Amino acid sequence: MSPGYHPAPNGSAYPPQPIPAYPPPQPPATGAVPYRYSVPYNTHPYVYSYPQPPPGSYESSPPAPAPPPAHDSASSSSASGKRKRDDDLDADASEAEPTSATTSQPSQRAQENKKRTKTQRACDSCRSRKIRCDVLPDTEPPLCQHCKQYGFECTFFLPIAETRFKKKKLEEEQAAADRTRHETEQRGSSTPQADARVFGPTSEAHLLHSSATIPSKLYESYDARHHHSWELGRAGDGLINVLEPARDGAASPAAPRPPADMRIERDVVERLLNAYFSDIAPVLPIVTQAEFLATPSPPPILLYSMCLVAAARRNVPQSTFDSIRYIVNAIIKSEDVLSTASIVNVQALLILCMVGDCHSQFVPNALSAMWVRLGTAIRMAQDLGLHRAEAIKQNIELRRRLWCMCVISDRWMSLSYGHPYMIDINDCDARFPSSGSSDDMYTVELVRLSILLGRVLKTIYSPSGLNLATDEALVALLNDIESWRANLPPSLQFHGPSTPRQSGLLFLLYSCLCMIFWRVFMRLSYTCPAHLKFQLTVEKWSVLVKLTGDAIDWLDHHDSLYDVWMFVAYAATSCALVQYHTWARRQDQVAAQKLKTLRDCIRRWEKSLSPDHMSARRKTAEIIALLYEATQGPPPSIERPALTPTTGVQLKEPPPEGAIAFQSDASRPGGGVFVARDDAAREMYKDIPTGVFDSEGTAGSAGHAAPAPEAAAPPPASLVSIMPLTPRSANVNPALNMGTSGTDAGSAQTVEVVNPLGELERLTSADSSWLESIPGGMFDWGQWDEFFSKLGSTGAGPAGGTNGTHPFMQPAGAPVISSAGVPAQVVQTSPGAGARGS
Incomplete structure (x- = not known):
């Protein structure tokens, strides 16, 4: 088990960071507008200077140029006053023939041979500067006069073959090898230049290629720009392959150079942090403002991750975003973030996964890195025990909320990639957050919707898919989806374009979920497995058209959300596909107008950015734009889609x-x-x-x-079933919310785990005589049965205990008391009508 996460002495959830001694910057100009959150001076050296990552880092800067060689007349000139070159030094060893005067003295010959052995090769520093290298005698390891004088490291690593005698030959051989390799590539070599990546059946590209009403000529240029290809199986199913071509003959794109201006001013950091808590934290409350302000020195990876996501908004200069992205990737590499499990690292990685462009400026690398980093965050969370109920009795609400963020991100990112999700909720028993915060109810409902999304993905889009699905399972799933919306609290209900941000976002994601559920049952274009009679009626599709149209109108009034969470862009694309299909099948001009509204919303975002900024987000914008452009002409002829929507579904001839x-x-x-x-x-x-x-x-x-x-x-009723998500459920795992009595889900009761110390305290204060009947030994089973039967019959339990239930395992709704030192939110009280968010 991983060690516990201990809070800082001041009550913060993060450990204190050492504050380096660093000179503060100049104070802001007079008259500057103060911000709600002020970053203290010397918060971290990254605020004012930035680390130089080690060689081979994710985004590393080029090495600093070597200092210019200093002039050394003593060691760089010969006795004749002329400067010798490197080739002259090489010639010394081969042209030094002894004269008759020197051969007559054996001792002098031995001394010259010894000296010639020492100077037969110049050191690396002298060779690079093309100066004479005088190796000092009797030095081990060898050391020349020039390196000794200037404090250089005297090395002999450069290969001796790279001299003027063989350099030309090596260059010719290398050029011939390059020509041969180029000719092999031109002939269609099977050796790949880079690893291919795939997108599954729910990815945006796959949705585009599996829609019968979208002609292939509409997305040919889109595939060419993003290097999409696919191979069909026998049943017509397949995956989208993405192979980014190598740049300049390299197997992978070169590491981007650091931005020219790497300095982030203090006031810029303040603005970005304020924007994070006002615009981004309400969407996914990974870090609350109170937790962050309680930390005197926030960890750099967390601080700059928050700033980076805030810098992805359209009103922030691209140079600021690029600089912070470089800093974040350097910190991830230098501090080994991906290999160190901690609450801070989990939070930082989840925040970074809100925007794909935070990970790289190259689209395939950015999307792949985001997928890998989310998986790392989830594994870290499991390593810390966040998926188990109160595994560590510290920061309970933080741990509950953070695990909910893992479930949400896991489900929706799996949808956007078309890959299987990682978290099986049957493996966890973590409870929903219940701190009483206004964000708790929104978080709980978003988790419930995400769990329903996971059921859709597993039932319809898994490799077994519809081949193993039944009509009963599909009907039950549809009923759960519709009951989720019907049981939403009034404060989270949708009521038009003026709906607040959290309620509107739930409605947008709900519309996306309905589209993903219904798309495979469009029987005019597809044929489902023969054993399924479940179908999509015209009325159901019309309801979906109304849902997605209302979602588009709401997003048009809250288009700033398009900047801060990538799943908003995915949901907008799904709404656009519904409207386009309706226009193509029914020639519905209202649907075409909805597409225009969404295209204008995306265009406002695009106009505020440079052409090379936010490349990953532009893939979504391109799909919406081409769908709208297709509505400007006559309806296209229906043709056979390139791919099937999912396994088990066959394509119909148009x-x-x-x-x-x-x-x-x-x-x-x-x-x-x-x-x-x-x-x-x-x-x-x-x-x-x-x-x-x-x-x-x-x-x-x-x-x-x-x-x-x-x-x-x-x-029909089965022995094993999963109860639908109801207002009374309080656990992330629906299986742990199964009822013990009652005939319907609304009257179902859940078993709660209460604090035994607090229960004993209450029983003692009520009646002290019952302690006398405690058995004297652990294995006196008969006495223990008699003891518990008395507790069950005297009504001393939390709910009276009249039915003989164990006093420490009582149904939900019974009032319980927690002992001192245990947070009240650990124990769930009566889940009445107003306790849906608990």
């Missing part, structure tokens, strides 16, 4: 142009039916129920066709 048409029904709002105009279309769609398709092709029957049943019969 009908001839004009073979079917949609006819609305004024008597039923949003109702209508598709009408066949020839025998071929009737035969092609004979398996579709009358509520969706009129096989007779008459206008009279089309307008009054009876809708198909929207839901199958309720599934």
